[in-house]
Amino acid sequence: MDPEHASVTGRKKSQRPRTTHREVADELRARIRSGALRPGQRMPTQAQLAAEFGVERPAVRQALRVLQAEQLLTNVSKGVPATVADDPDRALTGPAAPPLPTTAALAPRIAAAFAAEHVRIDAVCLTAVSLTLAIGEPLRQIHAGRRKPAKVDVRVLLPSRNIDLAFPTPVEGRGGTDGPVHERWLSMRNAQGQVLRHNLLALRATHGIDVRVSFRALPFTPPVKLYLLNGVEALFAYYTVVRGETQIGQENLETYDAQGIRSMLFAFERGTGPRDTAFVEQSRRWFDALWETISSELVLTG
Numbered sequence: 463m464d465p466e467h468a469s470v471t472g473r474k475k476s477q478r479p480r481t482t483h484r485e486v487a488d489e490l491r492a493r494i495r496s497g498a499l500r501p502g503q504r505m506p507t508q509a510q511l512a513a514e515f516g517v518e519r520p521a522v523r524q525a526l527r528v529l530q531a532e533q534l535l536t537n538v539s540k541g542v543p544a545t546v547a548d549d550p551d552r553a554l555t556g557p558a559a560p561p562l563p564t565t566a567a568l569a570p571r572i573a574a575a576f577a578a579e580h581v582r583i584d585a586v587c588l589t590a591v592s593l594t595l596a597i598g599e600p601l602r603q604i605h606a607g608r609r610k611p612a613k614v615d616v617r618v619l620l621p622s623r624n625i626d627l628a629f630p631t632p633v634e635g636r637g638g639t640d641g642p643v644h645e646r647w648l649s650m651r652n653a654q655g656q657v658l659r660h661n662l663l664a665l666r667a668t669h670g671i672d673v674r675v676s677f678r679a680l681p682f683t684p685p686v687k688l689y690l691l692n693g694v695e696a697l698f699a700y701y702t703v704v705r706g707e708t709q710i711g712q713e714n715l716e717t718y719d720a721q722g723i724r725s726m727l728f729a730f731e732r733g734t735g736p737r738d739t740a741f742v743e744q745s746r747r748w749f750d751a752l753w754e755t756i757s758s759e760l761v762l763t764g
Contacts, residue, residue: 482521483521490511500546501548504543505526505545506543508523526538530544561729575691576603577611578611581613581692585619586680586749587618588684589620590654591722604669615673615674617676618658619678619749619752620678623639628682630717633705633716633717635715642710651762652763678758679759680752680756688749693732697729701725704719730745
């Protein structure tokens with residue numbers, strides 16, 4: 463098999479066969495974002511991808527068209543293998559950028575933000591899981607010598623531990639701040655915040671970067687998540703609440719919750735038009751107002 467067209471993972475079949483074109487697109491997108499598929503590289507043929515993912519060729523073609531619409535691939539056709547775009551990091555910016563799940567959209571934008579001399583990230587979210595995951599990519603780039611900002615400022619607004627959350631919450635039974643669902647959320651909030659702070663502050667010792675990480679508590683459950691990057695980008699998503707089952711210890715509880723990592727993230731960039739510019743500016747004012755007025759000190763313990 464031509465190594466240029468071989469499976470990126472080195473296997474003809476993935477360990478978890480994909481069954482839909484969107485799952486195939488998600489996996490190929492992740493490979494492009496991670497660098498496993500490089501800019502300008504030819505993709506495996508549609509037949510090879512179909513064999514690897516255990517799907518029919520029409521599903522592969524649909525997946526490739528999704529990535530082409532996102533400007534991650536070029537030359538998508540039936541007869542010739544597609545090619546990875548020359549600059550996939552810019553594919554998610556601008557007013558024409560399609561909304562994507564947070565897991566796909568956030569990390570490349572955070573990584574691009576770390577190209578600035580002074581990195582500024584403000585976030586409103588429920589647990590900081592998505593932000594902690596996304597920060598991993600620029601940290602890898604810093605450790606590899608591909609990024610070296612002089613200063614990093616991160617501010618995060620999270621719900622207070624002392625409020626009855628709108629979600630996650632049990633459908634029935636014991637809720638409140640002493641209930642098992644609340645305690646599980648609190649443990650996740652604290653753990654993710656501590657990991658985020660530790661990983662960023664470690665840059666002081668390892669690379670001499672001036673880092674500040676601050677958390678404050680909101681007196682309400684945010685119905686949306688918002689990330690502001692260097693004052694020029696706003697990434698926005700709705701938390702869609704669904705009813706489901708959550709295992710806590712040995713108990714399965716029905717809960718109302720939102721899967722934040724799957725929330726569709728919409729990108730707005732200052733300077734690309736009056737509406738985008740106004741959205742970024744108003745989002746910044748909204749965040750600053752919350753930070754400076756009704757939020758309170760947040761301690762990531764207990």
